[in-house]
Amino acid sequence: MLWLLLPLVVTAALIWFGLVHTPEYRRRFFGTHGLGVIQLKSQLGSALLGLALIQLFLALWMYGRLPGLRAAPHRVGTAHRLIGLLAFLLSIPIAQQCILAYGVSFTGPREALHSLAGCFLYGAFVAKVIVVRHRRWPGWALPLAGGTLITVIAVSWYSAALWFLNGFRFPGL
Numbered sequence: 001m002l003w004l005l006l007p008l009v010v011t012a013a014l015i016w017f018g019l020v021h022t023p024e025y026r027r028r029f030f031g032t033h034g035l036g037v038i039q040l041k042s043q044l045g046s047a048l049l050g051l052a053l054i055q056l057f058l059a060l061w062m063y064g065r066l067p068g069l070r071a072a073p074h075r076v077g078t079a080h081r082l083i084g085l086l087a088f089l090l091s092i093p094i095a096q097q098c099i100l101a102y103g104v105s106f107t108g109p110r111e112a113l114h115s116l117a118g119c120f121l122y123g124a125f126v127a128k129v130i131v132v133r134h135r136r137w138p139g140w141a142l143p144l145a146g147g148t149l150i151t152v153i154a155v156s157w158y159s160a161a162l163w164f165l166n167g168f169r170f171p172g173l
């Protein structure tokens, strides 16, 4: 049961840090500044979403949910682990820039949604790793943890990267 607390602690710690930290709005990102930061973060955020979708595809394959594809060979599992690690590493500099430059922001519904989704992402990541490592969980726990992680990545992307790439507008709203 204590394991269940860890994702909550990680999420709460990030939210707390984002609230108490003084934003550094002019913070650079891999040598870019101003609009260049938003552009680069939006592109890397889109790459992150792409990796998340590949993960979804590989997971469905491993669970035998893709009609027409034979049972997933062992290397599909290996690829899933490596791409998962790559996605995690890619997310770190983006989230680090966000939390140090803006903190957790409640200036509007979009900012609040994005900030909370960004912090929840790491709680969801910890939950996914715990469920993968401890095989005692019921069968639905892994798809639930993986699905939550992909959903949170999609919400983080939708509420910031897509908003920017779509001319500072939410598509469909």
Ligand code: HEM
Residues within 6 Å of the ligand: 014, 018, 037, 038, 039, 041, 042, 043, 044, 045, 046, 048, 091, 094, 095, 096, 098, 099, 102, 103, 104, 105, 111, 114, 115, 116, 117, 118, 119, 121, 153, 156, 157, 160, 161, 164
């Ligand atoms: C610790 C987690 C995170 C926090 C607290 C956070 C917070 C923020 C905040 C407050 C903004 C400014 C919103 C605005 O005024 O427009 C922002 C912008 C942005 N975030 Fe995040 N974010 C986090 C994680 C992520 C992740 C994982 C992604 C990847 C999809 C991401 C991508 C972006 C992008 C592309 C922007 C717009 C560019 C910019 O304004 O610099 N963020 N974030």
